Amino acid sequence: MYGATLLLSVAIAAQAVLGSPVQKRAGYSVKETHFVPQKWSKIGKAAEDFAIHLNIGLKQSSFDELERHLYEVSDPDHGRYGQHLSYEEVNDLIKPTDKTSSLVQDWLRANGIEDLGFSAAKDWISVTLPVSVVERLLDTEYHVYEHEDGDQLVRTPEWSLPAHLHEHIDSIQPTTSFMRATGQKTEFLQFPPWISPGYTPPSNATISKVCNISSVTPECFMNLYSTKGYKPKVPGLNKVGFNNFLGEIPIRPDAYQFLKKYHPGAEDAAYKFPQISIADGPAQDGPLTYNQSLERTSMEANLDVQAIAGISDPTPIISYSTGGSPPFIPDTSTTENTNEPYLVWLNYVLGQPIVPQVISTSYADDEQTVPKAYAERVCKQFAQLGARGVSILFASGDRGVGINNTCISNDGKNTTMFVPLFPSGCPYVTTVGATHQFEPEVVAFRPGYFDADGNYREIYSSGGGFSNYFSTPDYQTKVVQDYVKNLDGLYDGLYNKGGRAYPDLSAQGQYFAYVWNGTEGVISGTSASTPLMSGILALVNDDLYAHGKPPLGFLNPWLYKKGYKGFTDITSGSAAGCGVEGFNATEGWDPVTGFGTPIFPLITELAKK
Ligand SMILES: *[C@@H]1O[C@H](CO)[C@@H](O)[C@H](O)[C@H]1NC(C)=O
Ligand SMILES: *[C@@H]1O[C@H](CO)[C@@H](O)[C@H](O)[C@H]1NC(C)=O
Ligand SMILES: *[C@@H]1O[C@H](CO)[C@@H](O)[C@H](O)[C@H]1NC(C)=O
Ligand SMILES: *[C@@H]1O[C@H](CO)[C@@H](O)[C@H](O)[C@H]1NC(C)=O
Ligand SMILES: *[C@@H]1O[C@H](CO)[C@@H](O)[C@H](O)[C@H]1NC(C)=O
Ligand SMILES: *[C@@H]1O[C@H](CO)[C@@H](O)[C@H](O)[C@H]1NC(C)=O
Numbered sequence: 001m002y003g004a005t006l007l008l009s010v011a012i013a014a015q016a017v018l019g020s021p022v023q024k025r026a027g028y029s030v031k032e033t034h035f036v037p038q039k040w041s042k043i044g045k046a047a048e049d050f051a052i053h054l055n056i057g058l059k060q061s062s063f064d065e066l067e068r069h070l071y072e073v074s075d076p077d078h079g080r081y082g083q084h085l086s087y088e089e090v091n092d093l094i095k096p097t098d099k100t101s102s103l104v105q106d107w108l109r110a111n112g113i114e115d116l117g118f119s120a121a122k123d124w125i126s127v128t129l130p131v132s133v134v135e136r137l138l139d140t141e142y143h144v145y146e147h148e149d150g151d152q153l154v155r156t157p158e159w160s161l162p163a164h165l166h167e168h169i170d171s172i173q174p175t176t177s178f179m180r181a182t183g184q185k186t187e188f189l190q191f192p193p194w195i196s197p198g199y200t201p202p203s204n205a206t207i208s209k210v211c212n213i214s215s216v217t218p219e220c221f222m223n224l225y226s227t228k229g230y231k232p233k234v235p236g237l238n239k240v241g242f243n244n245f246l247g248e249i250p251i252r253p254d255a256y257q258f259l260k261k262y263h264p265g266a267e268d269a270a271y272k273f274p275q276i277s278i279a280d281g282p283a284q285d286g287p288l289t290y291n292q293s294l295e296r297t298s299m300e301a302n303l304d305v306q307a308i309a310g311i312s313d314p315t316p317i318i319s320y321s322t323g324g325s326p327p328f329i330p331d332t333s334t335t336e337n338t339n340e341p342y343l344v345w346l347n348y349v350l351g352q353p354i355v356p357q358v359i360s361t362s363y364a365d366d367e368q369t370v371p372k373a374y375a376e377r378v379c380k381q382f383a384q385l386g387a388r389g390v391s392i393l394f395a396s397g398d399r400g401v402g403i404n405n406t407c408i409s410n411d412g413k414n415t416t417m418f419v420p421l422f423p424s425g426c427p428y429v430t431t432v433g434a435t436h437q438f439e440p441e442v443v444a445f446r447p448g449y450f451d452a453d454g455n456y457r458e459i460y461s462s463g464g465g466f467s468n469y470f471s472t473p474d475y476q477t478k479v480v481q482d483y484v485k486n487l488d489g490l491y492d493g494l495y496n497k498g499g500r501a502y503p504d505l506s507a508q509g510q511y512f513a514y515v516w517n518g519t520e521g522v523i524s525g526t527s528a529s530t531p532l533m534s535g536i537l538a539l540v541n542d543d544l545y546a547h548g549k550p551p552l553g554f555l556n557p558w559l560y561k562k563g564y565k566g567f568t569d570i571t572s573g574s575a576a577g578c579g580v581e582g583f584n585a586t587e588g589w590d591p592v593t594g595f596g597t598p599i600f601p602l603i604t605e606l607a608k609k
C-alpha cells in the first residue's frame, strides 16, 4: 500500500509541527460524537492541506410528508398505489426551507467559504476544503486513522457547530463516519472449497440437469425461478442499474466470456451497457492490466454485471462506478482519496430526472461504523428514490449475525452483541439474503477453513439481523414479532427486538459460475444473490409495463402484504455467526432468508392484480 504509507509519513510530519490543543470557538457547541470503531487506531494528525470534500446535509423541509407519499404509492391497498412521484415533486418536498438555506450559507460565507456545490434539491451543500479550514469551521481536529488491514481514513470523532445551526444541519461528512462499504462476496476459486456432506441432488429431472451444486449458472436460475422462456417486451423503457465503489468497474471482456459460455446470444450485452463513472470513478473497463489483476480489482463489479445480465438480458443495464470526490488529483501530500463515495452516488442519481427502476448494491458495512445521523440521512435518500418508483436492493451480508470474536458494541462498553449492517437495515430498501442447494434451497453456508497459503477463511453464512438505529417499520411488525416470540428468549440482549429486521428476500448465492481476469471459477456471496434478484425484478417490471402497469417501486409494503406469496419459503439453515448458530430459517418470514426465493410467474401474477 504505497499511497497509504506516504499518507502516514506526511501525517506524522505535520503532527510534529502542529500538535496544538483544540480551541473551543465562541458560540459553538458539540453537534456530534461517535466512537472510533474497533480495529481502527489513530496514527497521527492529518496534514493541514489534505483536501476534504465536505458534504453538509441541511434539514429537509417535509420529509415526513414524503414518507407518507412513499407509503401510499407503495401500498397495494391504497388508491394511489403505483402513482409514483416525479423528480420535481420529490425535490420540492425535501428541499430545505429558505431560512435553513440562508443561515447555513451565511455561516459558510462568514468563514470565507465560496464555490459551493448543491444537490438537486439543495439539501446537500458540498465544497472541497483543506483540513485546516474544516477544522476551524467545525471546531475540531482531524487525524489519520488506520484499520488493521492497512486502510487509512482522515476523520474526527467529534465536531461542533454554532448553536443556532444545530437544528438546521442534520449531518456533515466526512467527519465521524468510518463506513467503508465493502463488497459482500467471498474468495474467487477454481473449485468450490466445500460441499455439504448432507447434500442430495434434486429429483426433478430438469433441475438436476441444469443445476450443478459446484457451479451454479444462469441456466439453473432460469429453471429454478421459472424465468425460462420469458422474453422482455419493453426493453426500451425498463432498466436495471447497479453500483460499484472502491475503484471497481465491470470488465467487459470478462462479461463477454461469461455470457458467451453461460447465456449464449446475450454476449453482446457485455459491450452495450453504459458505464457511468461519477466523481472521478474508474473508467478502464478493458482487460485488467497485470497490476490491476494483482490487486484483484473488479471482482465485485464482474459478479454484479454477470449475475444481472445472465438473467435479465436484453433488459438494458446501467453501471455506476463512483470514485471519492470530484475531482481527486493526487499530490505530494494527498495521495489517497479517503472521502465518502456513498453520498456522492446518491446525490448524483437523485439529480437525474430518469433513473433505472431497479438498482442493485452489494456493498455494506457494520452499522456501528456509521454515525446514526448520517445513516438516517442516507436512508432517507433511498426513500426519495422509492417514492419515484425505484426498487432499491441491498445485500444482507455474508457473515450471519456477525464475524466470530468481533461481536461487541462500539459505544465504549464492549457489550457482546450481534452486529447488523448498513444500509441492509434501512427500512426503505429491500435486503436480499443468500441460499444454496436446490431441492430444497437452504441458507447459504460454508464452514471456515485454512486455505493453501495458511490463511483462515471466515465462515460464509448469509447475513441477517435487526438494526440498532431503525425501528421495525409497520409493514413487517407482525412477522417480526411472531419470529421474536418463537425465539422464546434465545439471544435476548444480543439484538434489538424493536429494530428493522432483514433480509426481506433471498436468492441463490453460493458457488456462482463466474469469469474474472479471463479465468473461469466460482464465487459466493449475498453480492451474487442481490444482482440476481435485481435482474428477476427487472423482468417483473418489464411484464408490468407490457400490461400498462407502473413498475414495482419500493417493494416492501407490497411484499409483506401480498407479494410474499410469490416466493418459496426457505426453512432450513441459519445466519451462523458470532460463534453461535444464529437466527434459524423457519416457516414463514425469518431474518435469514426473508420470505424466500422467487417464483417468477407467481410474482408477475400477484404484481398485476
Ligand atoms: C421440475 O422443475 C421445473 C422447473 O421449475 C418445473 O417446470 C417442473 O414442473 C418440475 N417437474 C416436476 C415433476 O416437479
Ligand atoms: C459441475 O461443475 C464442476 C465445476 O465446474 C465441474 O467440475 C463438474 O464437471 C460439473 N458437473 C457436472 C455433472 O456437470
Ligand atoms: C505495476 O506496479 C509496480 C509495483 O508497484 C510498478 O513499479 C509498475 O510501474 C506498475 N506498472 C504499471 C504499468 O503501472
Ligand atoms: C491475469 O491474467 C493475466 C493474463 O492471462 C495473467 O498474466 C495474470 O497472471 C493474471 N493475474 C492473476 C492475479 O491471476
Ligand atoms: C474495549 O475493547 C478495546 C479493544 O479490544 C479495548 O482497547 C478497550 O479497553 C475495551 N474497553 C472496555 C471498557 O473494556
Ligand atoms: C469462535 O471463536 C472461538 C474463540 O476463538 C472458537 O473457539 C470457536 O470455535 C469459534 N466458533 C466458530 C463457530 O467458528
Ligand SMILES: *[C@@H]1O[C@H](CO)[C@@H](O)[C@H](O)[C@H]1NC(C)=O
Binding pocket: 487, 490, 574, 584
Ligand atoms: C434451529 O435449527 C436447528 C436445526 O434444525 C435445530 O437443531 C435448532 O433447535 C433450531 N433452533 C431454534 C432456536 O429453533
